[in-house]
Amino acid sequence: QVQLVESGGGLAKPGGSLRLSCTVSGFTLSLYSIGWFRQAPGKEREGVSYIRSKDDNTIYADSVKGRFTISRDNAKNTVYLQMDNLKPEDTAVYSCARSPLNIMTMQSPAFDFWGQGTQVTVSA
Numbered sequence: 001q002v003q004l005v006e007s008g009g010g011l012a013k014p015g016g017s018l019r020l021s022c023t024v025s026g027f028t029l030s031l032y033s034i035g036w037f038r039q040a041p042g043k044e045r046e047g048v049s050y051i052r053s054k055d056d057n058t059i060y061a062d063s064v065k066g067r068f069t070i071s072r073d074n075a076k077n078t079v080y081l082q083m084d085n086l087k088p089e090d091t092a093v094y095s096c097a098r099s100p101l102n103i104m105t106m107q108s109p110a111f112d113f114w115g116q117g118t119q120v121t122v123s124a
Helices: none
Strands: 003-007 010-012 018-025 035-038 046-051 058-060 068-073 079-082 093-098 118-122
Touching: 003 093, 010 068, 018 035, 018 093, 035 068, 046 068, 046 079, 058 068, 058 118, 079 093
Parallel strands: 010 118
Antiparallel strands: 003 018, 018 079, 035 046, 035 093, 046 058, 068 079, 093 118
């Protein structure tokens, strides 16, 4: 069955880095776009980054632009989110999700399967 499993979360200091992985199974990664999302306590879920399947074009939320980088390795069935220069406001549960569409969007209805999430905490 379709599965997306996030890993790589943890505790980082402000200015530090983490790399999240989204490892998928049950489908061919190269045929799907993948988004990363986050949800902090008491806040709405927000799209962080997105990579389109057909050309690897990417989207970033303004709050992470220049600090986060999304990439994919189809041979390893994995999408990465490299997070640098982390800030306390990046603290959230980060989830990845699959989209069968090739439109550049981070709107939740475009995504049909979601992972369970991994906690990222940025604190001194």
